[in-house]
Amino acid sequence: MAKKEALLTGTHFMNGDIACAEGAIAAGCSFFAGYPITPATEIAEHLSERMPEIGRIYIQMEDEIASIAAVIGASYAGLKAMTATSGPGFSLMQENIGLAVMTETPCVIVDIMRGGPSTGQPTMPGQQDVMQARWGSHGDYEIIALAPSSVQEMFDLTVEAFNLAETYRVPTLLLADEIVAHMWEKVVIPSAEKIRIVNRKKPNVSPEKYMPFMPDYDLVPPMACFGEGYRFHATGLTHDEYGYPKTSSSEVQERLVKRLCDKIRRNTDKIIRVEEIMLDDADIVVIAYGIVARAALSAVKKAREKGIKAGLLRTITLWPFPQNQIAKIEEHAKKIIVPEMNCGQMVREVERAAKSTLVVFLSKLGEEPHTPMEIFEAIRRNC
Amino acid sequence: MVGIMRIEIRFAGFGGQGIIKSGIITAAAACLYAQKNAVQTQSYGPESRGGACKSEVVISEEEIDFPKVVEPDILIVMSQHAYNEYAENVKQGGTIIMDPDMIPHEKDLKNVNVFRVPATQIAEGMQRKIVANIVMLGAFVAVTGLLDKNALTEAIKANIPRGTEELNLNAFEKGYEYAKNLLKS
Amino acid sequence: MVQEIMHPLSKYLREAMIPHIWCTGCGNGIILNCFVHAVDELEMDLDKLVVVSGIGCIGRSAGYTNADSFHTTHGRALAFATGVKLANPELNVVVISGDGDLFAIGGNHFIHAARRNMGIKVICANNFNYGMTGGQQGPTTPLEASTTTTPYGNIEHPFNLVHLAAASGATYVARWTTLHVRRLTQSIKRMLQKEGFCFIEVVSPCPEIFGRRNKMRTGLEMMDWFKRASVVENFSDPSKAEITPEKLVVGEFVNIEKVSYEKFLHEKISQINERKVGW
Numbered sequence: 103m104a105k106k107e108a109l110l111t112g113t114h115f116m117n118g119d120i121a122c123a124e125g126a127i128a129a130g131c132s133f134f135a136g137y138p139i140t141p142a143t144e145i146a147e148h149l150s151e152r153m154p155e156i157g158r159i160y161i162q163m164e165d166e167i168a169s170i171a172a173v174i175g176a177s178y179a180g181l182k183a184m185t186a187t188s189g190p191g192f193s194l195m196q197e198n199i200g201l202a203v204m205t206e207t208p209c210v211i212v213d214i215m216r217g218g219p220s221t222g223q224p225t226m227p228g229q230q231d232v233m234q235a236r237w238g239s240h241g242d243y244e245i246i247a248l249a250p251s252s253v254q255e256m257f258d259l260t261v262e263a264f265n266l267a268e269t270y271r272v273p274t275l276l277l278a279d280e281i282v283a284h285m286w287e288k289v290v291i292p293s294a295e296k297i298r299i300v301n302r303k304k305p306n307v308s309p310e311k312y313m314p315f316m317p318d319y320d321l322v323p324p325m326a327c328f329g330e331g332y333r334f335h336a337t338g339l340t341h342d343e344y345g346y347p348k349t350s351s352s353e354v355q356e357r358l359v360k361r362l363c364d365k366i367r368r369n370t371d372k373i374i375r376v377e378e379i380m381l382d383d384a385d386i387v388v389i390a391y392g393i394v395a396r397a398a399l400s401a402v403k404k405a406r407e408k409g410i411k412a413g414l415l416r417t418i419t420l421w422p423f424p425q426n427q428i429a430k431i432e433e434h435a436k437k438i439i440v441p442e443m444n445c446g447q448m449v450r451e452v453e454r455a456a457k458s459t460l461v462v463f464l465s466k467l468g469e470e471p472h473t474p475m476e477i478f479e480a481i482r483r484n485c
Numbered sequence: 486m487v488g489i490m491r492i493e494i495r496f497a498g499f500g501g502q503g504i505i506k507s508g509i510i511t512a513a514a515a516c517l518y519a520q521k522n523a524v525q526t527q528s529y530g531p532e533s534r535g536g537a538c539k540s541e542v543v544i545s546e547e548e549i550d551f552p553k554v555v556e557p558d559i560l561i562v563m564s565q566h567a568y569n570e571y572a573e574n575v576k577q578g579g580t581i582i583m584d585p586d587m588i589p590h591e592k593d594l595k596n597v598n599v600f601r602v603p604a605t606q607i608a609e610g611m612q613r614k615i616v617a618n619i620v621m622l623g624a625f626v627a628v629t630g631l632l633d634k635n636a637l638t639e640a641i642k643a644n645i646p647r648g649t650e651e652l653n654l655n656a657f658e659k660g661y662e663y664a665k666n667l668l669k670s
Numbered sequence: 671m672v673q674e675i676m677h678p679l680s681k682y683l684r685e686a687m688i689p690h691i692w693c694t695g696c697g698n699g700i701i702l703n704c705f706v707h708a709v710d711e712l713e714m715d716l717d718k719l720v721v722v723s724g725i726g727c728i729g730r731s732a733g734y735t736n737a738d739s740f741h742t743t744h745g746r747a748l749a750f751a752t753g754v755k756l757a758n759p760e761l762n763v764v765v766i767s768g769d770g771d772l773f774a775i776g777g778n779h780f781i782h783a784a785r786r787n788m789g790i791k792v793i794c795a796n797n798f799n800y801g802m803t804g805g806q807q808g809p810t811t812p813l814e815a816s817t818t819t820t821p822y823g824n825i826e827h828p829f830n831l832v833h834l835a836a837a838s839g840a841t842y843v844a845r846w847t848t849l850h851v852r853r854l855t856q857s858i859k860r861m862l863q864k865e866g867f868c869f870i871e872v873v874s875p876c877p878e879i880f881g882r883r884n885k886m887r888t889g890l891e892m893m894d895w896f897k898r899a900s901v902v903e904n905f906s907d908p909s910k911a912e913i914t915p916e917k918l919v920v921g922e923f924v925n926i927e928k929v930s931y932e933k934f935l936h937e938k939i940s941q942i943n944e945r946k947v948g949w
Contacts, residue, residue, distance in 0.1 A: 175753025
């Protein structure tokens with residue numbers, strides 16, 4: 103009974119959704135629960151075939167609320183778990199993304215952004231969920247979101263999303279757009295020893311001494327799982343280090359919620375990834391992510407050919423937001439251009455971080471992302 | 486085979502004609518079997534069948550930054566609607582390969598090489614209308630010489646249902662021959 | 671010398687979380703008691719037991735049980751439990767929650783977990799209203815009953831939970847009241863040993879919130895109604911299992927054998943690896 107290979111080491115030509123699914127498998131994801139939605143469905147379809155053949159779990163749930171709930175359950179039962187959706191489903195998941203934050207559940211949520219609001223344009227791209235990703239659930243929290251720009255990154259960043267989720271015990275989002283998800287490109291899947299895999303910290307105390315929400319020095323508590331003999335309680339209510347509800351204590355609320363934020367805030371240097379292209383001497387800097395970053399790169403190259411000192415900052419990590427990297431740009435850049443496929447979301451953060459540098463926003467909605475020429479024209483006009 | 490900087494190809498028609506698959510096969514051929522960089526993107530409506538649909542491929546010797554087609558060098562078009570939409574957008578000196586039976590109304594286009602390949606009719610002659618897109622791919626290789634025949638046939642085999650290899654390769658060959666004859670005449 | 675006397679079942683309870691939050695006359699303590707007795711009589715391994723609950727008064731049971739436990743968001747206990755059971759089928763996964771949690775906000779999850787025959791054991795405390803939020807109308811509130819949101823009397827027809835569970839595909843379906851302590855305990859024991867999705871409705875008194883608006887001001891008065899009206903009709907048609915002031919039909923309605931989702935899935939996985947897939 104030869105099981106199929108889990109890791110498809112080699113060179114492939116695949117689309118972003120499939121690369122994401124294979125990235126999850128490579129990261130050790132053993133549980134996927136989802137609900138069909140364009141343009142994320144191919145992830146579920148692919149995993150419905152792949153997961154059983156390598157002895158892992160795939161289930162289609164009754165809706166996205168159930169999908170994320172099942173993912174949290176599976177994670178607490180010890181498996182690396184993922185769900186994938188798009189805007190409307192992502193909205194439905196927000197309640198339990200809050201639960202995952204509160205119960206410090208390592209899990210990955212893929213949101214393939216399409217045009218909204220509401221049902222919007224199911225088959226068309228968008229970057230309209232950037233703020234929903236950050237603030238979609240109620241209450242204060244910090245979350246991690248990564249934005250891939252290529253099919254290779256759909257693989258690589260899915261692996262990274264699992265590693266971050268397991269390291270910080272936080273739901274981690276892969277915030278991709280429809281174009282990257284449906285685009286076909288070359289993907290190189292490395293051999294197992296070349297893929298960095300992180301697993302959650304386990305407790306090294308006896309069950310009697312285990313406090314499920316007592317953090318280590320890094321503010322992250324080690325995680326026991328159901329069935330391991332620790333017999334612990336977890337709740338979406340405000341809770342103390344034992345996991346017991348403390349719904350009337352201001353002190354516990356303050357301690358818990360601040361720690362949930364601080365475990366990310368104090369580690370931003372380790373979490374944040376950006377790509378800096380020709381930034382050192384740049385007078386004018388384009389800040390972009392996802393598919394738009396590729397048009398921006400083309401535009402910046404063209405500008406350099408024309409003697410304009412342009413550069414590109416590609417925010418691979420959208421949340422926590424790379425403020426320091428933007429503050430650095432401010433030292434030399436005269437203007438910042440932010441093209442986004444929305445009516446202005448990340449640009450607000452850029453404006454906040456840039457303080458005095460003039461920020462120009464380029465909006466685009468609908469089928470096509472900004473063309474390189476459109477961004478180049480904006481560079482030319484503003485240099 | 487000469488080095489290519491950046492070639493943009495657009496496939497367009499309606500859902501169900503295998504338009505998206507054609508793009509994927511072409512890009513896979515370039516990427517996996519011709520050692521070039523290639524990327525395929527697509528656009529379609531919410532309909533499963535019948536809606537307007539396009540599939541775009543960029544092939545380059547260099548890293549491809551922007552993956553979408555801006556001004557196609559080559560348009561392969563299989564419906565009147567798509568023709569109306571995209572025919573005038575082809576680069577000066579570019580190429581259109583079209584299925585004339587699907588496009589009764591042609592425009593008067595200047596500075597474009599037009600090849601009329603009755604792919605749907607040829608496929609119907611094989612009792613398999615569904616392979617019309619593969620007929621078009623044969624014609625594409627013959628007309629443009631962009632990719633080796635072998636690269637395309639390998640990519641076709643890797644991207645079709647098992648058991649349909651003979652049918653598809655046959656369709657490819659028929660398109661290739663038809664276009665070769667067009668070139669001669 | 672004063673000797674500290676331990677309750678024989680205290681090892682099943684998480685004493686740090688007690689005293690509980692329940693009102694005088696509430697039936698939730700009886701339900702938790704019966705559950706713990708069943709676990710004790712079956713000598714279940716507490717390390718392999720997971721108790722999951724949603725939001726509501728009875729939802730606190732998960733925390734009171736000295737097993738692995740999780741208190742989910744409102745309505746999502748069954749969806750969470752589905753993930754747990756599939757991830758580790760060795761675990762005994764029990765959901766203890768209320769009528770509003772399981773059948774209003776969580777209704778969709780209930781019918782689908784039952785349809786799939788997920789190996790989850792469900793105990794539902796039906797108190798006819800939303801107790802924790804102060805007594806609003808819910809999916810089991812009787813016609814004409816008075817609640818804080820039906821001041822002129824309820825005009826919505828209530829769900830018959832046992833009928834719904836049976837129709838959705840549960841392999842075990844029963845209804846008891848908190849008066850039927852021994853039968854309820856036996857029923858929970860039976861359920862815990864079965865494969866697939868199992869459901870027990872426990873009609874439970876809520877005198878402080880529901881009862882006092884409906885002429886049953888004390889727990890005793892509500893229990894008196896259960897005593898007066900209850901009729902045991904085992905394996906009768908659950909669609910006819912009424913709950914009215916005159917008649918409260920209790921009993922076991924369904925007890926069938928059907929392969930559970932998780933077992934089916936793992937059989938499928940073996941078949942796939944042996945290349946015997948298909949219809």
